[in-house]
Amino acid sequence: MFANGQAVIQLFEQLAPKHFAMPDDKIGLQLGTLNKEIRKVLVALDVTEAVVEEAIREKAELIIAHHAIIFRPLANLRTDLPAGKLYEKLIKHDIAVYIAHTNLDVADGGINDMLAEALGLTGLAHLKEVHTEKLKKLVVFVPEDHQENVRQALFRAGAGWIGKYSHCSFNIEGTGTFLPRSGAEPYIGEQGKMERVREIRLETIVPESLERLAVQAMLKAHPYEEVAYDLYPMDLKGRVFGLGRVGRLPESTTLGLFAEQVKQALDVPSVRVVGDLGRKVAKAAVLGGAGSKYVRDAQFAGADVLVTGDIDYHTAHDALAAGFAIIDAGHNIEKIMKRRTAEYMNEQLAAKKYETTAVASQIDTEVFTFV
Template sequence: MLAKGQTVIQLFEEWVPKHITAMPDDKIGLQLGSLQKEISGVLTALDVTEAVVEEAIRIGANLIIAHHAIIFRPLAHLQTDTPAGRLYEKLIKHDIAVYIAHTNLDVAFGGVNDMLAAALGIEVSGHLEDVHTEKLKKLVVFVPESHHEQVLTALFRAGAGWIGNYSHCSFNIAGTGTFLPQEGTNPFVGEPGKLEKVQEVRVETVVPESAERRVVQAMLKAHPYEEVAYDLYPIDLKGRTMGIGRIGKLAEATTLEQFAGHVKTALDVPAVRVVGDLRRDVRKVAVLGGSGGRYVRHAQFAGADVLVTGDIDYHTAHDAVAAGMAIVDAGHNIEKVMKQGVADVLRAKLQERGYTTPVEASTVSTEVFHFL
């Protein structure tokens, strides 16, 4: 069974919420086409170029999920004899939708920066800058004993029950529920006009505000009652804090020169630029996909020996040397790690729900630089 476009994106946004963690004015979400259709295939890509679109056509994908936007600013015109116009025309003619996940994918747990850290063998302990702290709510629902586990499983699967790094958190108290079905009702237990007493379980759990709608819908679907008794209210307890960049330690110290070679191999890049004394020891590493020049001080303040990022300019490099900070500039294209990472996560989510929509990672290189 193929998934609808809205379903694909709903599952994706369970992992990467669209607006909660994205930077202000970031160009994310559906940029071209429609999601009101069956998705014959999904192609994950770093950039949307003509070669990537040709790849999507070749494999039969009608949805591209990319990291970098194809529309950065309002269009003054749509002339199909320009490079951008030709690209949009080809996408529209072949009914291919383009959905963008940028800084929200950078920030997300398991997103671009976690993928980069994993590829480099960094044991992550934090991030470089806070972006968002989840607000939590307390959900209380009364469930007949016969459906207790069913409802609990649905709640956890929808994203409830997280406190810090602990999942499946809940409190369950057995008791007696009473209700009197009125005329015109169709009760799961009992009959209209007769007071019923049922052995129920009071379930309490926490719900991230971003998952509230999804959790409530899952609860209502799993619950057997015609009218579900539940409460949802805000609490002072804070949820997980999400942030940009990652910092952590390598399994063992190495020299900057050796580490730079490791970055080159692990991230599959033809060359890296290195700032700092090649003989210095490095153990604590910060990593930030994309252009990380403005986060050099964040990395140093966090105690990093070296920052792995891209697009470092000449003067920022000089400032880093003066401050005693090392940098490995592996280029902006290291974010290509998201292609396979996103494909794997989305494919698993679709298969878990019984969908057969194929998800493939683009094999097209969108690196624009040649290294001679």
Template sequence: MFAHGQTVIQMMEKLAPKHYAEEWDKVGLQVGTLQKHVKKVLVALEVTDVVVEEAIREQADLIITHHPLIFRPLSHLIVDYAQGRKLERLIKHDIAVYAAHTNLDIVDGGMNDWMAEALGLSDVKPLAETHTEKLYKLVVFVPLDHQERVLQAMFEAGAGWIGNYSHCSFNIEGTGTFLPQEGTDPFIGQQGRIERVKEMRIETIVPEGVRSKVVQAMLKAHPYEEVAYDIYQVDLRGRTFGLGRVGRLSEAKPLAEFAAQVKEAFNVSAVRVVGDLDRTVQKVAVLGGSGSKYVRDALRAGADVYVSGDIDYHTAQDALADGISIIDPGHHAEEIMKERVAAYLQEKLNEAGYETEVLASNTPTDPFQHL
């Protein structure tokens, strides 16, 4: 049995929820439909002509890309031009395209964590904070003999985390009253008769990202036909999310040696380096993609060296004057995501019993050649 397109994307959005994307970004379904079963998924850094040919050759039904295919508004769709021809071939071959961009960059366990891991960084934190997750308090009233069942269902759905402590809740016993009206089918009591039941008031914290999941889990585990519960936002700071990462190498090393490590980690033939090659570095900032505008964040974080792509000339001059080193492995270093996303989706699909196959694109898409 092959997975439905929506099922594949639900798995993808569990890894990289769309609400983490920057406001200016273009994420989600960009071409085609998800209202079909998917036999094969191709994961690519970007959708170029050669990637489209690869998808056709592999008979893929869906391409999951990091760089959005449609980023700027289309003023026309003419097949005489490259973009129009590409979209025409995708539609003719019924290949859908879904983009996960800054949401995959920002999320825990996503692009920038993979890059930090490839560089061997520890004590990793976001480089440039983008938002803090909202927290909610969920309060529900449960008959005593169902307390543990409902509580565990909420915990398993993601409730009850405060910092590094899990399974956090407050429970207090009291008496609930209700009068079942005509047409009801009460779990406890009879129609037309006021009931007084020993109940447990359960309170727990719910992060914004799993709020619906926790509520649904609670309702499913609860025995009552009509469940009494409240959920409201609280003025507490949840997890902080952001672009890039900053961490430390296990030991300090010369900039030249670390530059060689960056080349190997991201499988690139060359890197551009700013700074004294003999200088010792240990605290490292890394950001996938175009990172010129975040050099100041790396400086504020106290990084010795900043690893990112597309560093422009004047930014490099300013960094040199400010005393921070830069290693630019190119924008294409982000292709580290192909194998990671493909492995994640394949594992989730296998666990669910689907036969859908996920491939990491093996087509080179870097427009630059280093001579």
């Protein structure tokens, strides 16, 4: 069985939920429809003419890309201009385009973790915290003989995490009362007769992002026709998510040697370096995309060097004056997301027993030619 487009995106958003995105970021479905069967997904960094042709050859019905194809409101849709031609070709071949940008940057296991892993960084921390997950307490009343089924269903849905501890719950024994009225089909008891049942008050923690999934799992596992449960907002904060990563290198090295390692690890032909090539570096920050705004964050985090892209001239001068090193490896280092995201999607699709597959785009969308 092949997955519906909505099912494919639901699996993807378990990795990179939409609410992780920065304000006004252009993410989500930008063209086409997800209300169709998807046999193949093409994962790309950019959606260019060559990438669309590749999707056609691959017979992909959906492209999941990192960079948006629609950045600002359209004044017109002219098919005699490059953007209009691209949209026309996608529509004619019924190829949907879904964008995951800063939500994939921020996500655990997303682009910045991919880059940090490629560079061998350890002891990772966020470069800039941007999102703290809200938590809720879920309380449900369960007959004793079903408490384990309901508890495990909640844990499988992602409930029960407190920091680095999973499967957290609190359970109190008590007596539940109810009187089934006309039309009721009670699991225990009969219509018109007051019942007293030994029940467990089961409490656990649910991240707000998983609230709907956890409640659905709980209701499915619960034997009662009408389930008594409560959700309480909490002041306690959950996991913190952020842009970029900061970590230690496997061993201290020089800036020049590290620049060579960056070229090899991130598969780029050249890099621009700010700083003395002979200086020692032991702690590095990495940020996919344009990093000029985050140089001070990297300095504040105690990094010796920031690996990123699109550093402008004046930012480079400011960093040099402050004695801080930068390796500008280009915006295109985010291409690392193609293979890794396709692998993630194939794992998730296979786990659900879908025949739908994902492939990484083989098109190099680097816009610059290095001479």
